[in-house]
Amino acid sequence: MAEKLLYIKSYGCQMNVYDSQRMADILKPLGYALTSTPEKANLVILNTCHIREKADEKVYSDLGRILPYKDEKMVLAVGGCVAQAEGAEIMRRAPYVDLVFGPQTYHRLPEMIARAHRSQDKKEGVGRGILDVEFPVESKFDHLPQERNDLSVSAFLTVQEGCDKFCTYCVVPYTRGAEFSRPVEDIYKEARTLVDKGVKEITLLGQNVNAYHGLFKGQEWGLGKLMEHLSTLKGLERLRYSTSHPRDMEEELMRVHRDVPHVMPYLHLPIQSGSNLILKAMNRKHTREQYLDLIEKIRSFRPDIALSSDFIVGFPGETDQDFEDTLDLIQKIRFAQAYSFKYSPRLGTPGAAMENQVPEALKAERLARLQNLLNQQQQAFNEACLGKVLPVLFDRMGKKEDQYLGKTPYLQSVYITSNTPLLGKCTDVLIEKAYAKSLTGPLQSDQQN
Ligand code: 5AD
Ligand code: SF4
Secondary structure (H helix, E strand, C coil): CCCEEEEEEECCCHHHHHHHHHHHHHHHHHCEEECCCCCCCCEEEEEECCCCHHHHHHHHHHHHHHHHHCCCCCEEEEEHHHHHHHHHHHHHHCCCCCEEECCCCHHHHHHHHHHHHHHHHCCCCCCCCEEECCCCCCCHHHHCCCCCCCCCCEEEEECEECCCCCCCCCCHHHHCCCCEECCHHHHHHHHHHHHHCCCCEEEEECCCHHHCCEEECCEEECHHHHHHHHCCCCCCCEEEEECCCHHHCCHHHHHHHHHCCCECCEEECCCECCCHHHHHHCCCCCCHHHHHHHHHHHHHHCCCCEEEEEEEECCCCCCHHHHHHHHHHHHHHCCCEEEEEECCCCCCCHHHHCCCCCCHHHHHHHHHHHHHHHHHHHHHHHHCCCCCEEEEEEEEECCCCCEEEEECCCCCEEEEECCCCCCCCEEEEECCEECCCEEECCEHHHHHC
């Protein structure tokens, strides 16, 4: 079969990265090989993100950049969450796009591509694009190939998808659909394929990953039990998971953090705001006190756990006091790292229709103050590791010669120069320097020599 070139660009979250990889897995048997630029590609897929305004706009500007390379042989496709939310709008604004498909229909790509080629052959011309943004009854996971390709040391594996929580700022329940958990056996098989191919670390993904409740022989298992089961895979060294919701943080999961060494001491647990009024307006269904209690309980199981979170500043109605409450919560908890965003009104979500939208300039000012505090905490967390010996899993080469990049159990980046190969190895490093976003130091074995 003649080789065809496939270019995929992934925007947004880790689940989109996973989806992009699975698209490549589906297309490999059809003769598509990945390429890193769109110019000569036979198939270009933009796997889009709708979470904030800027993410949307990037797609249209990238489409404009690709258009000059588009000839009659190139199939241009837009997938992902923007496609799901505004597929018809994409086809109107960019009529040269051949395919538009959502996150739940990409298993049908071979069929869609064949149809696109047929309409190109018939020269049906512009405006004949194919739109598939259904939420099919059957799960795409039942149609994805067993094979996983282009893997590295660390891999993603989606175990749960979608959301039924309807936070008032968020598009995810509309773009990804209802909450769904894959069966345990399915996940185990995929994890085994990964480990057989040399993967050492798996990050289990889900929009509400700790709400996971997959079936095992007729019984429902939570995320903790699932990870305990996966930890029996020979060759697997580390397990992580993302993203969690405070309401789904069960004791079983905390126990697994304490008892299963494969489960890394890192937890991304978004709270979004430290103000009860804003949490209520966001429909988060938990208070700041409940979150603080939860953190205390988690720390009682795993005192060294690195905590991470997401914050939104400038949600409609956020006063100076609400914002101060957020800063106060951050001071109380001390995060190892966090993500923070200006509120971006998303069409169709309740937040967009709320009164008291916060002016952009004020959002920017609050974001700067918030990030300043979070950066200080990250620096402090990193500095607290000075002098410690931490096991680092090296998963990438750095830009410089013989430079390796890896992660501590707490998900801090470590870089090191070594003339012995380290890729795929989990090795002890003595932390001698701590920066805002990284750590470095000698290998412990070098120290002993
Ligand atoms: N505006 C700004 N940030 C948002 N997020 C989700 N929706 C919005 C929005 N409309 C942030 C939340 C979420 C993360 C993935 O993105 O903090 O946890
Ligand atoms: Fe973006 Fe959310 Fe879709 Fe991920 S699930 S791509 S973050 S909109």
